[in-house]
Amino acid sequence: MSALTRLVRRTIALLRKRELERDMEHEMQLHIEFEAEELARTRGLSRSEALRQARIAFGGVEQFKESGRDARGTRLLEDLAADARYAIRTLRNSPGFAIAAAITMALGIGVTTALFGVVHAALLEPLPFGDPAHTVAVWSSWKDFARTWISYDEYELLLEQPRLFDAVGLYTVDAQSLTGSGEPERVHAAQVSHDFLQAIGVAPALGRAFLAAEDVPGSNDVALLGYALWQRRFAGDPSIVGRSIDVGGRPTLVVGVMPASFRMPLDYTQSVVTELLTPLATTAADNGAIPGPAVTLGGGSHSFYAVAHLAPGVTAAQTNQVLRDVTTRLTKEGAYPPGWHFAMTAIPLREQISGGIRPILFVLLGAVALVLLIACANVAGLLFVRMERRRRETGLRVALGAARGRLARQFLTEGVVIALAGGALGLLVAWLGVAATRAWAPASLPLVASVELDLPVLAFALATTLGTVVLFALAPALAATRVHPANTLRDGGRGATSGRERLRARQMLVVGEVALAVVLIVGGGLMIRTVQRMLAIDPGFRSDHVLTMELSLPSSRYPDARVASFFEELRHRVDALPGVRRSAAARLLPLSSEIGDWGLRVDGYTPPPLESTPGDWQIVTPGYFQAMGLRLISGRTFDERDQTDSPPVIVISERMAEKYFAGRDALGGRVQLSRPNGPWAIVVGVVRNVEHNSLIATEKPAFYALESQWHAEVGFTPRTMNLVVSTVGDPLALVRAVRGQVRALDPQVPLAHVRTLDDIVQSSVSQQRFAMLLLDAFAALALALAVVGIYGVIAQVVASRRQEFGVRLALGATPDALVRLSLWDGVRQTGAGLVLGALAALVLTRLMHGMLYGVTPTDPATFAVALLVTGVVATAAIYLPARRAGRIDPASALGAE
Amino acid sequence: MTDRIDLLQGTLDLLILKALLPAALHGWGISKRIRLLSDEVLQVNQGSLYPALYRLEDRGLINAAWGISPEGRRAKFYTLTARGRRRFAEEKASWRMFTGAVEQVLGSS
Numbered sequence A: 001m002s003a004l005t006r007l008v009r010r011t012i013a014l015l016r017k018r019e020l021e022r023d024m025e026h027e028m029q030l031h032i033e034f035e036a037e038e039l040a041r042t043r044g045l046s047r048s049e050a051l052r053q054a055r056i057a058f059g060g061v062e063q064f065k066e067s068g069r070d071a072r073g074t075r076l077l078e079d080l081a082a083d084a085r086y087a088i089r090t091l092r093n094s095p096g097f098a099i100a101a102a103i104t105m106a107l108g109i110g111v112t113t114a115l116f117g118v119v120h121a122a123l124l125e126p127l128p129f130g131d132p133a134h135t136v137a138v139w140s141s142w143k144d145f146a147r148t149w150i151s152y153d154e155y156e157l158l159l160e161q162p163r164l165f166d167a168v169g170l171y172t173v174d175a176q177s178l179t180g181s182g183e184p185e186r187v188h189a190a191q192v193s194h195d196f197l198q199a200i201g202v203a204p205a206l207g208r209a210f211l212a213a214e215d216v217p218g219s220n221d222v223a224l225l226g227y228a229l230w231q232r233r234f235a236g237d238p239s240i241v242g243r244s245i246d247v248g249g250r251p252t253l254v255v256g257v258m259p260a261s262f263r264m265p266l267d268y269t270q271s272v273v274t275e276l277l278t279p280l281a282t283t284a285a286d287n288g289a290i291p292g293p294a295v296t297l298g299g300g301s302h303s304f305y306a307v308a309h310l311a312p313g314v315t316a317a318q319t320n321q322v323l324r325d326v327t328t329r330l331t332k333e334g335a336y337p338p339g340w341h342f343a344m345t346a347i348p349l350r351e352q353i354s355g356g357i358r359p360i361l362f363v364l365l366g367a368v369a370l371v372l373l374i375a376c377a378n379v380a381g382l383l384f385v386r387m388e389r390r391r392r393e394t395g396l397r398v399a400l401g402a403a404r405g406r407l408a409r410q411f412l413t414e415g416v417v418i419a420l421a422g423g424a425l426g427l428l429v430a431w432l433g434v435a436a437t438r439a440w441a442p443a444s445l446p447l448v449a450s451v452e453l454d455l456p457v458l459a460f461a462l463a464t465t466l467g468t469v470v471l472f473a474l475a476p477a478l479a480a481t482r483v484h485p486a487n488t489l490r491d492g493g494r495g496a497t498s499g500r501e502r503l504r505a506r507q508m509l510v511v512g513e514v515a516l517a518v519v520l521i522v523g524g525g526l527m528i529r530t531v532q533r534m535l536a537i538d539p540g541f542r543s544d545h546v547l548t549m550e551l552s553l554p555s556s557r558y559p560d561a562r563v564a565s566f567f568e569e570l571r572h573r574v575d576a577l578p579g580v581r582r583s584a585a586a587r588l589l590p591l592s593s594e595i596g597d598w599g600l601r602v603d604g605y606t607p608p609p610l611e612s613t614p615g616d617w618q619i620v621t622p623g624y625f626q627a628m629g630l631r632l633i634s635g636r637t638f639d640e641r642d643q644t645d646s647p648p649v650i651v652i653s654e655r656m657a658e659k660y661f662a663g664r665d666a667l668g669g670r671v672q673l674s675r676p677n678g679p680w681a682i683v684v685g686v687v688r689n690v691e692h693n694s695l696i697a698t699e700k701p702a703f704y705a706l707e708s709q710w711h712a713e714v715g716f717t718p719r720t721m722n723l724v725v726s727t728v729g730d731p732l733a734l735v736r737a738v739r740g741q742v743r744a745l746d747p748q749v750p751l752a753h754v755r756t757l758d759d760i761v762q763s764s765v766s767q768q769r770f771a772m773l774l775l776d777a778f779a780a781l782a783l784a785l786a787v788v789g790i791y792g793v794i795a796q797v798v799a800s801r802r803q804e805f806g807v808r809l810a811l812g813a814t815p816d817a818l819v820r821l822s823l824w825d826g827v828r829q830t831g832a833g834l835v836l837g838a839l840a841a842l843v844l845t846r847l848m849h850g851m852l853y854g855v856t857p858t859d860p861a862t863f864a865v866a867l868l869v870t871g872v873v874a875t876a877a878i879y880l881p882a883r884r885a886g887r888i889d890p891a892s893a894l895g896a897e
Numbered sequence B: 001m002t003d004r005i006d007l008l009q010g011t012l013d014l015l016i017l018k019a020l021l022p023a024a025l026h027g028w029g030i031s032k033r034i035r036l037l038s039d040e041v042l043q044v045n046q047g048s049l050y051p052a053l054y055r056l057e058d059r060g061l062i063n064a065a066w067g068i069s070p071e072g073r074r075a076k077f078y079t080l081t082a083r084g085r086r087r088f089a090e091e092k093a094s095w096r097m098f099t100g101a102v103e104q105v106l107g108s109s
Helices: A003-015 A017-043 A047-058 A061-071 A075-093 A095-124 A152-159 A196-200 A227-234 A316-332 A349-354 A358-389 A391-399 A404-440 A455-481 A485-491 A500-536 A560-575 A624-628 A654-660 A707-714 A731-745 A757-763 A766-800 A802-810 A815-851 A860-887 A890-895 B011-020 B027-037 B046-058 B082-107
Strands: A135-142 A145-148 A165-179 A185-192 A222-225 A244-247 A250-257 A274-279 A305-310 A343-348 A546-552 A580-586 A597-599 A614-620 A632-635 A649-653 A670-672 A680-687 A702-706 A720-727 A751-756 B062-068 B074-080
Touching: A017 A047, A017 A061, A017 B027, A017 B046, A017 B074, A047 B046, A061 B046, A075 A095, A075 A404, A095 A349, A095 A358, A095 A404, A095 A455, A095 A766, A135 A316, A135 A349, A152 A165, A152 A305, A152 A343, A165 A196, A165 A274, A165 A546, A196 A305, A222 A227, A227 A274, A316 A343, A343 A349, A358 A391, A358 A404, A358 A455, A358 A500, A358 A766, A358 A815, A391 A404, A391 A455, A404 A455, A500 A766, A500 A815, A500 A860, A546 A731, A546 A757, A560 A580, A560 A707, A560 A720, A560 A731, A580 A624, A580 A731, A614 A707, A624 A720, A649 A654, A654 A680, A654 A702, A702 A707, A720 A731, A731 A751, A751 A757, A757 A766, A766 A802, A766 A815, A766 A860, A802 A815, A802 A890, A815 A860, B011 B027, B011 B046, B011 B062, B011 B074, B011 B082, B027 B046, B027 B074, B046 B062, B074 B082
Parallel strands: A185 A274, A222 A250, A614 A702, A649 A680
Antiparallel strands: A135 A145, A135 A305, A135 A343, A165 A185, A165 A244, A165 A305, A222 A274, A244 A250, A546 A720, A546 A751, A580 A614, A580 A720, A597 A614, A632 A680, A649 A702, A670 A680, B062 B074
8 A cells, every 4th residue: 555545544534533433432342242142142141241251351442442543543643633732722822932933934934935936937947948958059159259159151060960959040139120000119039040949949829930931031021929029019919920010111921929938048148038030041141152061261250149959869068079179170170260269169058048147046045044044043942942941841741651752742743833834924925035036136137037936936935844843843852851850840940050951052052143144244245345346346437327228220211321310310409408418329338238349450560370450349429438428548539520421530449559559659540440452440539448248357459430430431330229318417307308309300210228327337237236135135134033042042041040140149249240141151152153153154155256256255354344243243132131130139039939 | 261372473463364364254253253263272362353453454454344244233344455365375474484484493303
């Protein structure tokens, strides 16, 4: 019989208890009657004599009933129910204790559950791809670029590895404008190769995927809609499939709708939701000069992302080994210069999406476990006190023959009741925590923001709840049953001192709680320092009072030549608004995008062998430097002199001047931006370096070119630009006015990402800030719990030494001396806790290494502050109850009981 | 009562299973049958039969159901389950082995 059916049978037995009792009684009585009838018949006894003998032969009915109950296997459950009833009754008699214990456990279990929810959502919840475990993103890497775009030639290289991949998809991402009926709208879009959906293992919810025949220029006016877009713009009308919509001003046939769960692999890291798919339809130029497998340096631009599904039995590690061999061979064959360190890597999607947050979450999980430990220590302290009060009861029961195991089980049941109450309240705490996380999780961690209290998380909460019982109730329960009935009954609680051993257990709790609090406060402190240090970095621009928004000009209505004049016109209009200092536009905003580099030729500079002359390219309109507060170091910025047809000019970064114009004046220097025989641009100014990709990345050489001149120089015009408006007052107050000017100029131009530059800077440290907020919340909670715990233990120690202190007072001790004695005891334990905590923190904060910036895991200042704060707060928590030692009245203390 | 011997620990289960092998019996019937089969030599302590029955039922070796006895009384009848039958065969074999071994020891000079 399986354990389950036995459990079911026993549960039924438990429910039918009364019936079973009746049956048992009936059955035994019947037996005695049958026996009596037999005796009467065979031996000719009278009925009453026969009954008497039958009863004797049967033995003690009650005794057999009792062992019969045991035999049913329901005994344990019945005892448990009785224990639970008893526990609830005794807890109801001491509501203060019960409430304190339950709230403490609720805090511990609640925060642990909420954080587990976050871990579950970010690391364990399956990604919405067909086979995420075997789907990889493939990246190229170069010197200075760990993960970057691949070229079409490199994609072809992947296609030639059928042993590695059974499907390879290629894509790019951008934003598209939806016009036609309704408000113009800008949505995140991806251009995907026809086999892309097969590679990620996702099928449209409605309609069909792209055909190979649609993945060629000229036949590619087809689209797949994202689910939310379909609901929002087309009211979820299924007949949209087969109809035509306006995408970027071109009529486009809708062939299907993606499922609601659909995300592009990059959506997670770029915190967007892609809502429109169109075919990639690469042109011959994209594909490189030489069609087919040959890989060449000019093999199309490096502008694609790749995703691939591994062939059965192939691992990511094997794939990377093969890719390494292939790229090494290519470099040897001369396809790429050796100095570029070309390589390709395959990264499992899970790792690409949550690899960055994983170590942070593990640290947070560790931190929350420490909080839970403190909560358990607190409740253990309370239980010790409680057991102490019940020593006489326990002693009496042992003396009357109660088995120690049985008593311990009863005390443990009390622990279970406390834990369950705490767990139930803890769900409320967890729910609040989850709601707060959803509201405040950084946009860069969309998986974290998807946290919910679902079944696995609730199961975790239950397991944690039951697990804590072992932590907080086992030791007190065992200690409580280790009584010598003779002693406890004799001294009747009048012992002058509490048993040393019992005191020591409680004092250890003080040491432990202080130590745990120190570890958490050091961790929280290190994160505060990290965020402070990062925000203290000068990004090279002024982020306050700047409003930004993204505008995109459709090529259907804005030929290249018209783009610059649109922004020029817009600048005039916005600059005229009251409260605006200066406005301009730029291709990319710092700290909100990754900037790529552009191959340059600098007159008079020869790159070292195997290296080139790259510069990060930023395209701006005049006034950008003023609107962003970029400091000019020498020369000038762009102005009225620089027109579309005037000689091309550029402004370069300090870093570029140092590197490519070392030892000479950069001003007046000549830089070629395109083909070897193209025009030379003159350097007219040098500005401060800007932290573009991240606050903590090393700055690379960068240059600024004019939107109006870029087309003449290289042959295309960026048409998605970011408007930056430097304002006098609150930048957000100008949103309506600026939007109004854009609409007045062209109501069809979609605008997106309206935010302040301050927000952009803040969100660039959002992961560190997220870790800081949580760690500090845990540290604060830990300290609060520890204070309550320490206060409770010291108060109890003082109370239990009441009689001893009474004697001391009677013998001439001063009240002050008793206060000092009590205080000194607590301070010694606190000191031990501080030392232990500092040692533990020295080891544990190493785990935070990757999360920290500008501060070492063993930062002495942080340690000093953490020790000081904990020490002072703990001493205060000791001093308050210790004072009571001085207020003891010897007469009443000795007369008590 | 020197002509009656008390049961060895653990043999009661075996005897109950054996008693139930041919047909369903009520509690008293089982004790009677054991006495009969052993020519009144084995004395089942009558009361201790019941905890043993409940234990066997809890383990799923026997089933219990209310019925009417030949005497016309409402009584609880026990039957062997398939599992009980299998268990009986196993217990019997190991009992034989055990008594055989003891016999061998006692028989050796």
